Amino acid sequence: MSERIPLTLITGFLGSGKTTLLGHLLRDPLLSDAVVLVNELGEVPLDHHLLRQVDEKTVMLDSGCVCCTIRTDLVDELRDLQVRQYRGEIPAFRRVIVETTGLADPVPVLGTLLQDPLLAAHYMADGVVTTVDAINAPLQARRQPEWVKQVVVADRIVLTKTDLAGADQPLVEALVRDRNPVAELLVADHGAISAAALIGLGVLAEDRRAEQVQAWLAAVEADPGDHDHAHDHDEYDHHAGVHAFALRFEEPLDWTMFGLWLAMLLQSHGEDILRVKGLLDTGAEGPLVLHGVQHVIHPPTHLAAWPDDDHASRIVLIVRNIARTDVEQSLRTFDRLAKPEPATTRGILA
Amino acid sequence: MCSLCGTLGAAAHWSEGGGDRTQVGARRDVLRERHRRVALLNRVLRSYTLSVDEWEETAYILHGPSGQAILCNDLTAVFAEVARLRGGVALDPLDSTLLERL
Structure with missing residues (x-):
C-alpha cells in the first residue's frame, strides 16, 4: 500500500x-x-x-x-x-x-x-x-x-x-x-x-504509536488531580463525569478475550468510553498497540519490541461516569475466564 | 462479495488482529483464533440462553433463545444483535451479576 x-x-x-x-x-x-x-x-x-x-x-x-x-x-x-x-x-x-x-x-x-x-x-x-x-x-x-x-x-x-x-x-x-x-x-x-x-502529529503512524502511549501514560501519571472520582457526584457536576485513568496488568492479557470484552464494553457503554490507548502484553515478543476514540477502534498493531524495560500491559482510558475499579475488576474477571485453571495438587497429595 | 449470499466483504474487525490471511499458516492461526473466540463467547452467552457458531471464516451465527439464527459479520454485530434480542438491553461487562455468573 x-x-x-x-x-x-x-x-x-x-x-x-x-x-x-x-x-x-x-x-x-x-x-x-x-x-x-x-x-x-x-x-x-x-x-x-x-x-x-x-x-x-x-x-x-x-x-x-x-x-x-x-x-x-x-x-x-x-x-x-x-x-x-x-x-x-x-x-x-x-x-x-x-x-x-x-x-x-x-x-x-x-x-x-x-x-x-x-x-x-x-x-x-x-x-x-x-x-x-x-x-x-x-x-x-x-x-x-x-x-x-x-x-x-x-x-x-x-x-x-x-x-x-x-x-x-x-x-x-x-x-x-x-x-x-x-x-x-x-x-x-x-x-x-x-x-x-499542529500538523504532522502522526497519532496513528506505526513508528510513533508506542511513543504516543507513553506520552499518555506520563500525562495521566503526572496529573496531580484525582481522576478516579466517578462515584463523587459533586465531581460529576464539576467535570461532567469525565476522567482519565491508567490500568496496569503484570501478567499477559489474553488478546482474544480482551477483544471480546472491549467490544462488549463499547456496545454497552460506548458513548461513555471516550478514548482508549494502550500497550498490551499478549504473550508476543513485543506489545500490541491499541488506539480508539469511542466506538472507533483502529486496527491494533504488534510492535517488534517493547519501547522500554517495563513489559506490563498499560491501558489509559478517558471515560464518563465509569469507575476505574469497575473496569479493572471486569477486565480481570474476563481475562481469568480465558486462562486455564491452575492445576490442583489435591489429587496427587491424597 | 460472497457469491453465495451476496454479503459484501468488509474490512477485518479490529479484534481479529492483523494476520495475513493469504499465508497458509497465518490463515490456520486466524481460523483457530476464531474458533477460540466462539468458545469464549459461548461461555459468556450461555447463561443468557444464547450461543454463537463460526461461519465460513467470515461471520458468526448467533442463535437466539427461540431458535433464531442471525448472521453477524463481527463481534460488534454480535453484541448489537444480542442487545436487540434482549429488548435493547446490551450485555454489560461491568454488571456485577454478569461477573458473578462468570
Whole structure:
C-alpha cells in the first residue's frame, strides 16, 4: 500500500477561532501542498489554491450510535480528490485539513476514514486539533456536550482569546486539563501558532504509536488531580463525569478475550468510553498497540519490541461516569475466564 | 462479495488482529483464533440462553433463545444483535451479576 495521506481535523465550538487559526496556518509553507475542506466559507477570508467547501452530511449505520455515522460528504469529496489528482486535474496534494462546524461531533470523521475501504487505503488521521475560547469555555463546558466531546478527542488544544481572559486563563487551562489530560495545550497569539505544532502529529503512524502511549501514560501519571472520582457526584457536576485513568496488568492479557470484552464494553457503554490507548502484553515478543476514540477502534498493531524495560500491559482510558475499579475488576474477571485453571495438587497429595 | 449470499466483504474487525490471511499458516492461526473466540463467547452467552457458531471464516451465527439464527459479520454485530434480542438491553461487562455468573 502506498503511503497514506495524513488528514488533520480542526474542530472547536462556535466562535472559538477555528477559521482564524486556519487562516494563519494556511500561510505556512508546510501547508502549501494541502487540500483544505471547510464547511462554510465564513467571514474570515481563506486564501488557498485547494480550498473546497463541503456540507456536513451524515448517514447513521445500523448500530445507531452517533459516532458510527458516516460522513458521506467527506467520502464523496475525498474520493473525488483522489480521482482528480490521478487524472492530473488538480495539483498533487500530500495532506488534507478538514475544518468542522462549531457544533460538529469530530468522531464520525475519524470513523469515516476507517469505515470506507477506499478512504482507509488512501488516508490516515493525523491528529485532532481543537480550538477553545478562553472567555466562554467555563460556560460551554457546563452547557454544551459538543464542547466536551471536541475537547476530549483532541490531540492538541489551542487556547484562543487568552489576551481577553487575563487572570482566568489558568482556570480555563485546568478546566480543559480535567477533561483531557493527554492533549498538549497550546496558546494562540491572535490566531497565530506554528503549523509544525499542529500538523504532522502522526497519532496513528506505526513508528510513533508506542511513543504516543507513553506520552499518555506520563500525562495521566503526572496529573496531580484525582481522576478516579466517578462515584463523587459533586465531581460529576464539576467535570461532567469525565476522567482519565491508567490500568496496569503484570501478567499477559489474553488478546482474544480482551477483544471480546472491549467490544462488549463499547456496545454497552460506548458513548461513555471516550478514548482508549494502550500497550498490551499478549504473550508476543513485543506489545500490541491499541488506539480508539469511542466506538472507533483502529486496527491494533504488534510492535517488534517493547519501547522500554517495563513489559506490563498499560491501558489509559478517558471515560464518563465509569469507575476505574469497575473496569479493572471486569477486565480481570474476563481475562481469568480465558486462562486455564491452575492445576490442583489435591489429587496427587491424597 | 460472497457469491453465495451476496454479503459484501468488509474490512477485518479490529479484534481479529492483523494476520495475513493469504499465508497458509497465518490463515490456520486466524481460523483457530476464531474458533477460540466462539468458545469464549459461548461461555459468556450461555447463561443468557444464547450461543454463537463460526461461519465460513467470515461471520458468526448467533442463535437466539427461540431458535433464531442471525448472521453477524463481527463481534460488534454480535453484541448489537444480542442487545436487540434482549429488548435493547446490551450485555454489560461491568454488571456485577454478569461477573458473578462468570
